[in-house]
Amino acid sequence: MTEPRPEPQPELAPSPTAARSPARPIALGFTVSMAASIGLGVVYALGGQVQLEGLLLFFALGGIAVGFIVWGGKLLPQGPYVQERHPLSSGEEEQEEATEVFEEGAESLERRRLLIRLLTGAFVALGAALVFPVRSLGERPGGSLFRTAWRRGSRVVDEHDKPVRPDDLAVGSVVTVFPAGNTDAADSQTLLIRLGPGQYRPRRGREGWAVGDVVAFSKVCTHAGCPVGLYEPDTHQLFCPCHQSVFNVVDGCEPRSGPATRPLPQLPLTVDADGYLVARSDYTEPIGPGFWNRDR
Numbered sequence: 001m002t003e004p005r006p007e008p009q010p011e012l013a014p015s016p017t018a019a020r021s022p023a024r025p026i027a028l029g030f031t032v033s034m035a036a037s038i039g040l041g042v043v044y045a046l047g048g049q050v051q052l053e054g055l056l057l058f059f060a061l062g063g064i065a066v067g068f069i070v071w072g073g074k075l076l077p078q079g080p081y082v083q084e085r086h087p088l089s090s091g092e093e094e095q096e097e098a099t100e101v102f103e104e105g106a107e108s109l110e111r112r113r114l115l116i117r118l119l120t121g122a123f124v125a126l127g128a129a130l131v132f133p134v135r136s137l138g139e140r141p142g143g144s145l146f147r148t149a150w151r152r153g154s155r156v157v158d159e160h161d162k163p164v165r166p167d168d169l170a171v172g173s174v175v176t177v178f179p180a181g182n183t184d185a186a187d188s189q190t191l192l193i194r195l196g197p198g199q200y201r202p203r204r205g206r207e208g209w210a211v212g213d214v215v216a217f218s219k220v221c222t223h224a225g226c227p228v229g230l231y232e233p234d235t236h237q238l239f240c241p242c243h244q245s246v247f248n249v250v251d252g253c254e255p256r257s258g259p260a261t262r263p264l265p266q267l268p269l270t271v272d273a274d275g276y277l278v279a280r281s282d283y284t285e286p287i288g289p290g291f292w293n294r295d296r
């Protein structure tokens with residue numbers, strides 16, 4: 001007589017109860033991340049401290065990473081699972097087991113909700129903390145990059161705030177000038193140059209911008225903003241000492257060589273009733289690196 005073969009038991013997925021404890025490190029990771037992100041925002045708002053911000057960013061990202069790793073390793077099904085077919089009728093014991101699994105499933109659902117809320121909170125806090133550094137970009141420049149301290153009627157003065165007349169300059173000489181009362185305005189520094197008689201060849205529309213043979217050009221190099229300080233009267237060329245751009249004064253300071261591609265902006269000049277040099281207006285184009293030649 002042969003012994004009856006034991007009925008094969010269905011292989012069930014591991015009980016979620018066994019995986020309950022890994023939820024704690026996940027929740028801890030997300031909570032640490034949230035706290036670190038909030039701390040990051042606070043430190044930044046209080047003036048910032050680079051080392052501390054780096055540490056907090058480490059915990060903000062690390063907390064999320066730890067949460068994901070533990071979640072993936074411990075809570076997600078690791079499979080593959082094979083379930084043998086068994087008789088469709090279920091006994092009392094199986095029904096109890098199924099009820100138990102359903103109840104545990106409900107618990108698992110609660111846990112998942114909690115973790116998802118914590119994860120969302122961690123991402124929201126991190127996103128908010130990362131928005132703060134946008135403030136570090138500074139204020140919008142507005143139209144300030146298109147303007148200098150020169151105005152219509154601004155008297156031309158030297159570095160000692162002394163007004164300048166056209167005859168104060170000898171032929172071939174150059175002097176750095178500013179608008180009166182603004183001798184510290186770096187973007188307004190201008191080179192006043194006296195050319196020889198008839199040497200100046202104005203660009204079209206700028207015929208009236210010189211006073212006799214005296215012309216004025218921005219001293220700020222259009223390549224990278226260095227002061228263009230070296231003038232060679234024999235060749236009428238201005239040299240920028242930074243990267244050796246060369247500008248030809250008699251041709252409206254067109255660049256002749258070097259990395260600069262834009263002429264030095266010209267300041268329109270005239271004289272006032274007392275015979276002193278004054279500006280007809282501000283520069284009509286951006287000075288310096290010129291916003292990289294963009295139109296307004």
Ligand code: FES
Nearest residue numbers: 221223224240243
């Ligand atoms: S800043 Fe003048 S050549 Fe570069």
